[in-house]
Amino acid sequence: MNRVNALFEGLPKLEPGAVWLVGAGPGDPGLLTLHALNGLAQADVVVHDALVDPGCLALARPGADIVHAGKRGGRPSPKQPDISARLVREAKSGKRVVRLKGGDPFLFGRGGEEALALVRAGVPFRIVPGITAGIGGLAYAGIPATDRNVNSVVAFITGHDATGVVPGGIDWAALAKGAPVIVLYMAIKTLPEISARLMAAGRLANEPVALVSNAATSRQSVIETTLSEAAEAGRAAEAPAVIVIGDVVRLRAGLDWLGALELGRKLDGDPLGVTPEIRDAG
Numbered sequence: 001m002n003r004v005n006a007l008f009e010g011l012p013k014l015e016p017g018a019v020w021l022v023g024a025g026p027g028d029p030g031l032l033t034l035h036a037l038n039g040l041a042q043a044d045v046v047v048h049d050a051l052v053d054p055g056c057l058a059l060a061r062p063g064a065d066i067v068h069a070g071k072r073g074g075r076p077s078p079k080q081p082d083i084s085a086r087l088v089r090e091a092k093s094g095k096r097v098v099r100l101k102g103g104d105p106f107l108f109g110r111g112g113e114e115a116l117a118l119v120r121a122g123v124p125f126r127i128v129p130g131i132t133a134g135i136g137g138l139a140y141a142g143i144p145a146t147d148r149n150v151n152s153v154v155a156f157i158t159g160h161d162a163t164g165v166v167p168g169g170i171d172w173a174a175l176a177k178g179a180p181v182i183v184l185y186m187a188i189k190t191l192p193e194i195s196a197r198l199m200a201a202g203r204l205a206n207e208p209v210a211l212v213s214n215a216a217t218s219r220q221s222v223i224e225t226t227l228s229e230a231a232e233a234g235r236a237a238e239a240p241a242v243i244v245i246g247d248v249v250r251l252r253a254g255l256d257w258l259g260a261l262e263l264g265r266k267l268d269g270d271p272l273g274v275t276p277e278i279r280d281a282g
């Protein structure tokens, strides 16, 4: 057995008639899990989102049927019930089905809805978590979601609801007070409203913000700005973007490892002004 086969030894079989709901991570195929890779290697059909990187699809079993079920704002796309119905149909016809979703299927990914449709139809399934854009994508920009000197809470928020507006029912005052770091998904369009609400609730105009577009892909780009300038910066940002608000953004000045790799420079400096020795003693 060669080493690649040994990797899959002991991992579950994707049975005919079953569906795996798989997170592909934010882009870089290197961020796929072994379960994801193992599913792709066995699949007869891969039903994927627009956000899934082509490099991940290229790892599917040669001959697998690759079906695009993309849902991107503004473009015509299959409706959610149609996607769920397709998964059920493919499984019932005896196919091994991988449903490949960007990031993690259970974080702003409708994985729960699709899984419930499978439950209702009696289709066996497995959930394969993925690296979410709001953590892994930020890491590729050199921004940790938490830092002991900054935050012990991080909030993940979707910038729009099913109808495209800022979700109702968010307690902005509580959020502004209780979440030092806020990570926004699907929020480029609603950033003017969200930043205004946070400032109205007491967040500082000069608080750092980063917009990370196409994170963990070859097209990654990062805009660093402040809360008061964020609305303007949003106009220049490409979708998809994760947006992070909070002092962890300052760490990027020292931790932008990808930029350092590309420029061939060494990392140095401590943007929070706290040496590792002091932190580790604390």
Ligand code: SAH
Pocket (backbone or CB within 6 Å): 026, 027, 051, 101, 102, 103, 104, 105, 106, 107, 108, 109, 131, 132, 133, 134, 137, 184, 185, 186, 187, 212, 213, 214, 215, 216, 217, 240, 241, 242, 243
């Ligand atoms: N389930 C996904 C999120 C899907 S919602 C996850 O866990 O990552 C779609 C949003 O995810 C986008 O609007 C954007 O905010 C974010 N996103 C997904 N992939 C991204 C990427 N490569 N770069 C930046 N943002 C990304």
